[in-house]
Amino acid sequence: MSKILIIEDEAAIRNVIKNILLDEDKSYEVEVAEDGEEGLSKIKSMDFDLIISDIKMPKKDGVQVLVEALEYNPDLSFLMISGHGDIETAVDCIKKGAFDYISKPPDLNRFLSTVRNALDKKVLITKNKELTTENKALKRKVAKRYEMVGESEALGQIRNIIDKVADTEARVLIVGPNGSGKELVAHHIHEKSSRNKMPLVEVNCAAIPSELIESELFGHVKGSFTGAHKDKEGKFELANGGTIFLDEIGDMSLSAQAKVLRALQEAKISRVGADREIKVDVRVIAATNKDLRKEIEEGRFREDLYHRLAVIVIEVPGLNERREDISQLVQHFSVQIAESSGMPVKEFSDEAIKILEKYDWTGNIRELRNVVERMLILGGNPVSKSDVENFVKK
Numbered sequence: 001m002s003k004i005l006i007i008e009d010e011a012a013i014r015n016v017i018k019n020i021l022l023d024e025d026k027s028y029e030v031e032v033a034e035d036g037e038e039g040l041s042k043i044k045s046m047d048f049d050l051i052i053s054d055i056k057m058p059k060k061d062g063v064q065v066l067v068e069a070l071e072y073n074p075d076l077s078f079l080m081i082s083g084h085g086d087i088e089t090a091v092d093c094i095k096k097g098a099f100d101y102i103s104k105p106p107d108l109n110r111f112l113s114t115v116r117n118a119l120d121k122k123v124l125i126t127k128n129k130e131l132t133t134e135n136k137a138l139k140r141k142v143a144k145r146y147e148m149v150g151e152s153e154a155l156g157q158i159r160n161i162i163d164k165v166a167d168t169e170a171r172v173l174i175v176g177p178n179g180s181g182k183e184l185v186a187h188h189i190h191e192k193s194s195r196n197k198m199p200l201v202e203v204n205c206a207a208i209p210s211e212l213i214e215s216e217l218f219g220h221v222k223g224s225f226t227g228a229h230k231d232k233e234g235k236f237e238l239a240n241g242g243t244i245f246l247d248e249i250g251d252m253s254l255s256a257q258a259k260v261l262r263a264l265q266e267a268k269i270s271r272v273g274a275d276r277e278i279k280v281d282v283r284v285i286a287a288t289n290k291d292l293r294k295e296i297e298e299g300r301f302r303e304d305l306y307h308r309l310a311v312i313v314i315e316v317p318g319l320n321e322r323r324e325d326i327s328q329l330v331q332h333f334s335v336q337i338a339e340s341s342g343m344p345v346k347e348f349s350d351e352a353i354k355i356l357e358k359y360d361w362t363g364n365i366r367e368l369r370n371v372v373e374r375m376l377i378l379g380g381n382p383v384s385k386s387d388v389e390n391f392v393k394k
Helices: 011-024 036-045 062-072 084-095 108-145 153-165 182-191 213-218 254-266 292-297 303-309 323-341 350-358 364-378 385-391
Strands: 003-007 029-033 050-054 078-082 100-103 172-175 200-204 243-247 268-270 277-279 283-288 312-315
Touching (some): 003 036, 029 036, 036 050, 036 062, 062 078, 078 084, 078 108, 153 312, 254 303, 292 303, 323 364
Parallel strands (some): 078 100, 243 283
Antiparallel strands (some): 268 277
């Protein structure tokens, strides 16, 4: 149902417009105002999908109503009604934000067509606003998921490097133990870069069988191997214009490494089974928990690829090296887990935090998050020293 306000000081014209609208669509809800002052008052007290306003009116003319109403709500749709002598003023109204104007007496077909178009535009604006709001909410949710929590010196140094390198095209190699937060660093680099409007495509090189890694990265054409039933874009194509994050790159096969090296050198890739080359504009961020120099010595990693990737190296410390962040991380995970699972947020006693700060975190931040979730389920509120001692294995 569309809600329309008619602002017109001549009762006869006001009633004719109202009847035309109701005859056109019984679902229209039509309000009327006798002058600009009353019209503006109704605009501020009710929601309208369209305002049809005369220009020449007592107390407050249509131009004043338009300007003040759009200041109050920039998304309002205005259709101005003008006499023959008001055409210049009507054109000025368009410049000030009105959707359109209709001359008196209005041509019925043009009038109804303009009303429909104005209402359609309103629907589109509303949908776009809803979509924008959803996108912002999703971005906030993603940003919260990848938030870097803590004030330790080690984390401060990482943030400093990210700020310096993010908006460059330099390739970054992130090294550190499993569960230390290398993925968070990659996300922050991408979000702070000029590529953040384009996708960040993640590839877990350790989770993809070696015989499929090339297809996953570069795509394939139909019939190139058993099971290739149709053409498929690879991750490099999907990341075009954005960033590709090659996680656990130390587990990539030597043949795939050679193709990645070529893609970095030439900014081109070829799908498996195809001769045609495809240009790609992709920034590469890689991560590993392995010592790549040792892998090079033992013949499992290409030295030339290492030097291509390691323009900037960011070392992410394990949680044992940033224990001062544990208290903040516990609070962060407690809120995050509670929000996603519907459980109540729990506080952790000072004694419980002290025990957690002394714990040997071989699984790093990932292990700490698991412990917090366990405490939310099994512990009291607040989580006590005895809860930690009973439910956290030494």
